[in-house]
Amino acid sequence: MKKRKNIIGIVLMIMLLTLAVGCSSEEPVTEAEGSGDNVETPESSEELDSMTVQLKWLPQSQFMGFYVAQANGYYEEEGIDIQILPGGSDIIPEQQVYSGVADVGVTWVSSLMKYQSEGWDLVHSGQLFQNSAMLLVSKESTGIESALDLEGKKVGSWFGGNEYEIYALLAANGLDRNNDLELVQQDYTMNQLINDTIDAASAMTYNELGLLYQEIDPSEVNILDMNDEGVAMLQDCLFVSSDWIAENEDLYVRFLRATIKGWADAAADPEAAGTIVYNVDQSVSLEHQIYMAEEVAKLVVTEGFDPANIGYTDMDAYQQTADLALEHGLLTQPVEISETTIQTKYWEAATRN
Incomplete structure (x- = not known):
């Protein structure tokens, strides 16, 4: 009899434990159902748009505005995940953009004109350096x-x-x-x-x-x-392929907004900008990167130039570059200045607000 009572006690304990586990396992289900499946979490939040920028040369303060914009989170604020591709002696930005390896390129205006004259569908879409270096x-x-x-x-x-x-x-x-x-x-x-x-x-x-x-x-x-001598030719500019920009106008305007903010910060504080670039690639001394940043700032924000207008294209300087390139043999025919070769509307949209 005693043995039978022990067995009954054990069975009752197992039943109670089962009920307890069942109740506890139902509670999270009830909470999840009550909160819904659409609650935003870091994993389910909207993904950033990916973009790549091809530089003309190795990481240095010549390109500090991009690195400052990236470091300060300006691209992320515009919903962009930016990748900055270093250049080099064996990398041609025009080829990188034309082939789709990069979305945006940095090159000299005269170089871009040369490729455009050969039938490459590339569009000048912003001017970083206002003076020649x-x-x-x-x-x-x-x-x-x-x-x-x-x-x-x-x-x-x-x-x-x-x-x-x-x-x-x-x-x-x-x-x-x-x-x-x-x-x-x-x-x-x-x-x-x-x-x-x-x-x-x-x-x-x-x-x-x-x-x-x-x-x-x-x-x-x-x-x-060359500026004082009256023979300056425009240098670092932004360009895109006509096919890419046709499908990504909004993305490019957001990119420009972030980029302009980065360049404005860099020009206002070259020491901080040079330090950011130095930490990207310590190929030269910190002192030289800061020196470069100070001098590049003078090209991007010239005397009397409003930093809010960074990226502006002076059409007279653009025309002079085209004329000198033709006169001295870089080009074999005059540059066609049209919407197929240069577009300022993206910059205008980026600086409107």
Whole structure:
């Protein structure tokens, strides 16, 4: 009898435990049903639109606005997941965008015009640099104080599309580039000028000029500035393919809004911008990245220029670039300035609000 009572007790305990587990397992189901299946969670929230930007060169403060916009979350605020692709000597931005590897590219205006003239459906869609960064620099001892003083001298150029402002400078001063001086291949250092194997060297305000100042006192350097000489050609611009922009106008306007904010921040605080770029790719010193940022800021936000207008295209400067490119052999026919080659409406939409 006692044994039977024990068995009955055990059975009753098992039944009670089963009921308890059943009740507890039903509660979460009731809560889930009450809250609904449409509650937004990080996993179910709207996904960001992916975009890729192809730079003209390696990560450096020349492109600081993109990195600042990314670091400050401006692309995310516009619903964009941005990927910034570094460039290099073997990467051609026009090819990357035309082939669909990248959505937006950064290149020089004259280079873009060359590809457009060859039938590539690429559209200029924003202008970052308002001035040219190209200089010819020389030691004070050479006596090169004006373009006329280049006669009989050895002048360095990187060529590869970098030579046309030099050609324009010489022609504007009545110098024959084939007979009145010697144009020589320049490497990407300033050693040829420092070691006196050339008399004048090409230099960008934001890079090589700073490298030269590390070796030679600025007071001993003479500078010919293409802007002051009246032969400047526009450089860093934004461009897209006509097929891509036809399907992504809203996305591109959002991209521009974020990009403009990034460039405005970078121009206002070059030290912070240079530090952000340095942390992306520590290929040069922090000091040089900050120097570059300070100089690039002067190209993007020129004296008297409203930072709210970053990305604006000066059509007179655009036309001058086209005219000089044709006059000095980069182009074989005049540039067709139309909606198929340049569009300002996206910038206008991005800066409207």
